[in-house]
Amino acid sequence: MSATPEATVRRTGSATSQVVHDRSIGDIIASTRNLTAEQVERIAEHQRKTGVRFGEAAVALGFANADDVLFALAQQFHYPYAAEAQRDASPELVTLNQPFSYQAEAFRAVRPQIMMRIFGEGRKERRALAVISPAAGDGKTYFAANLAVVLAQLGGRTLLVDADLRNARQHAVFNIPNDAGLSGLLAGRVESNVIKQIQNVPNLFLLPAGATPPNPLELVERPAFDLLIKELTSKFDHVVVDTPATQYGADGEVIATRCGGAVIVARKDASKVQALQELVASLADLDATLAGVVVNEY
Incomplete structure (x- = not known):
């Protein structure tokens, strides 16, 4: 052979060795949804006013959905989870x-x-x-x-x-x-x-x-x-x-x-x-x- x-x-x-870096849920959601600095600040402001978490605030304002939050949580805990855009390729x-x-x-x-x-x-x-x-x-x-x-x-x-x-x-x-x-x-x-x-x-x-x-x-x-x-x-x-x-x-x-x-x-x-x-x-x-x-x- x-x-x-x-x-x-x-x-x-x-x-294929990789180094995994911890990231906040807010950072992951912002990156996934390509949020602008202004949108992130609006989410943070809503978060301060209501006392909810960043993901909940992003969903409430329409800048993210529940699936984005689950994806971010999976990334934070290093749990493999395909992003929404990748799922059609391998149903x-x-x-x-x-x-x-x-x-x-x-x-x-x-x-x-x-x-x-x-x-x-x-x-x-x-x-x-x-x-x-x-x-x-x-x-x-x-x-x-x-x-x-x-x-x-x-x-x-x-x-x-x-x-x-x-x-x-x-x-x-x-x-x-x-x-x-x-x-x-x-x-x-x-x-x-x-x-x-x-x-x-x-x-x-x-x-x-x-x-x-x-x-x-x-x-x-x-x-x-x-x-x-x-x-x-x-x-x-x-x-x-x-x-x-x-x-x-x-x-x-x-x-x-x-x-x-x-x-x-x-x-x-x-x-x-x-x-x-x-x-x-x-x-x-x-x-x-x-x-x-x-x-x-x-």
């Missing part, structure tokens, strides 16, 4: 676009279960988590992306790997280029860094799938993929791997074995019980811990 996983990750880590990222919604709470409810069963401390070997599903459209890409966000919101370095070399979508979800990625890395065709840091989420990184190869199953069956997963789990606190639907082949099961952990995503009113039973049974025969089955209503 011309570009080793170790070199790839090391370059990424050194290039599926509910945990980043709407972190206080019931959908985001559902992902946060799943997170501790995943942490205990897959990423818990005290294990002899660190594991990655393969997200698999029986059929296309079950929502595994949606689940993997949002799970990666809530894991990163804990503070640990989190890597999302798009190993769906048949129908890759994570690059579109996060709105990043897909000119180079996992397929090129496994084929020894990538020389430069292929891991990208996600904007506004300091602890989240994405390894996109790259060009669609003619031999996706063979690439993940090769020793190079196993070595890559081991290297990535040593460099990141959490590694989440998106996979092709098992209706297309054995890719998902192979990837789950390499990762050491898996979660199955089913879709409400769509997934077939027999297909789920067969997938659970096949994973029981593999060297992978099944964290559970998640029913997706998205």
